[in-house]
Amino acid sequence: MEKLKDYSFLCQPKIISGKKSLEGIPLELSDLNASKPLVLAMNNISDKHRKTFTKAFGDSNMSFTLFDGIGQYAGVTAAREAAILFRERGCDALIALGDGPVMNIAKGANILLSMDKHLHKLTNDVEINQHMKPLVYVPLGAAMGLEATSKADIDLNLYDSPFLYPDLIVIDDRLVIDASVEDMNYSALMALTGSIESSSLELSNPMADSYAHASLAYISENITKGIKKKKKNSCLALANGAVMGSIAYSNAPEGIVYTTSKAIERLLGHSAAAVAGLLLPHWLELKSADKKPVRDVLMLALGGFDVYSSTPKKERPHGGVNLLEDLIHNMDDYVPLDLKSLNIPQYKLKEIAQYATETNSTIKKKDILTLLERAYDREEI
Numbered sequence: 001m002e003k004l005k006d007y008s009f010l011c012q013p014k015i016i017s018g019k020k021s022l023e024g025i026p027l028e029l030s031d032l033n034a035s036k037p038l039v040l041a042m043n044n045i046s047d048k049h050r051k052t053f054t055k056a057f058g059d060s061n062m063s064f065t066l067f068d069g070i071g072q073y074a075g076v077t078a079a080r081e082a083a084i085l086f087r088e089r090g091c092d093a094l095i096a097l098g099d100g101p102v103m104n105i106a107k108g109a110n111i112l113l114s115m116d117k118h119l120h121k122l123t124n125d126v127e128i129n130q131h132m133k134p135l136v137y138v139p140l141g142a143a144m145g146l147e148a149t150s151k152a153d154i155d156l157n158l159y160d161s162p163f164l165y166p167d168l169i170v171i172d173d174r175l176v177i178d179a180s181v182e183d184m185n186y187s188a189l190m191a192l193t194g195s196i197e198s199s200s201l202e203l204s205n206p207m208a209d210s211y212a213h214a215s216l217a218y219i220s221e222n223i224t225k226g227i228k229k230k231k232k233n234s235c236l237a238l239a240n241g242a243v244m245g246s247i248a249y250s251n252a253p254e255g256i257v258y259t260t261s262k263a264i265e266r267l268l269g270h271s272a273a274a275v276a277g278l279l280l281p282h283w284l285e286l287k288s289a290d291k292k293p294v295r296d297v298l299m300l301a302l303g304g305f306d307v308y309s310s311t312p313k314k315e316r317p318h319g320g321v322n323l324l325e326d327l328i329h330n331m332d333d334y335v336p337l338d339l340k341s342l343n344i345p346q347y348k349l350k351e352i353a354q355y356a357t358e359t360n361s362t363i364k365k366k367d368i369l370t371l372l373e374r375a376y377d378r379e380e381i
Helices: 021-031 047-056 076-088 101-115 181-198 206-229 232-250 256-268 272-289 297-303 305-309 313-329 348-359 365-374
Strands: 014-018 037-042 065-070 093-097 135-138 151-154 157-160 168-172
Touching: 014 021, 014 232, 021 047, 021 135, 021 168, 037 047, 037 076, 037 101, 065 076, 065 101, 076 101, 093 101, 101 135, 101 151, 101 157, 168 232, 181 206, 181 232, 181 256, 181 272, 181 313, 206 232, 206 297, 206 313, 256 272, 256 348, 256 365, 272 313, 272 365, 297 305, 297 313, 305 313, 348 365
Parallel strands: 014 168, 037 065, 037 093, 093 135, 135 168
Antiparallel strands: 151 157
């Protein structure tokens, strides 16, 4: 066992997962002294999801207001509109019925409601230093990495505060099973990235490791069953893996793959999840070549105890990388062959590296360039 080092860890939300989890929301809100939630959702939320959620409140005598005007972009305007409706209807809690922009808008509205009485100031220098309105996150199987964290991405500005954690996460199998194959793949890729980078630090955090390894195991064991066979238990496990990966990511410095993938998404519009799936194996191989071996627990998390125990100790780090490559290979339809196949000009690599460095100063520009150049043209490796 590794020597225990000093560490800190925060996991704010209570998590409820399984059958009829939605029905527990009214009681949980009551425990948070709330009774009139504002529910935020995408403008294309399915009738099934809408009806399932509404029915869960049926016997509670608790009513809610629905704000379903959210598109694919998490902007300040939508956050302000949600906050205004919250006040007009006398609401006292927020429920994000959905992932990505829905949760970012919910966090943005909460910042406005709690930090700015005039509902107009939402800049990246705002200091979030107090408890806010109760916030519930209900995933629909399309998580993009920040939902269960202390972070929010609004108008391309990243906000970070322990007070941005949701208070409650409710994972219901009736909702996550309807996620598209693309959303499930992308959600798994972002969880893999957050989990692997957080558990690859030289100074490991045992609590973050436990969440990261559980996330990796859930994804490795269930990605094929969840996507191809649409089994409820497998879809539920993938949604849990996404949440656990987010919490692990939130308790570690942001890694080079996550930062670089987000930079490419912001600059060029390519999915950060798809790019992360491409970059992650390259980063692990570079790490190994630089005599910074991948921790052998990656093999344990992805392969299970039998595979881990039957593999010689010296081969476990490389074996873990191979298992990851095999896992990502199963998602080939959603992971590009290389950066060149995305029609990214090679001269753009320096711009991407510069932008990534500006958003995360802890990572060296030359390291980002090395990673990008390795992933640019598969035929040249």
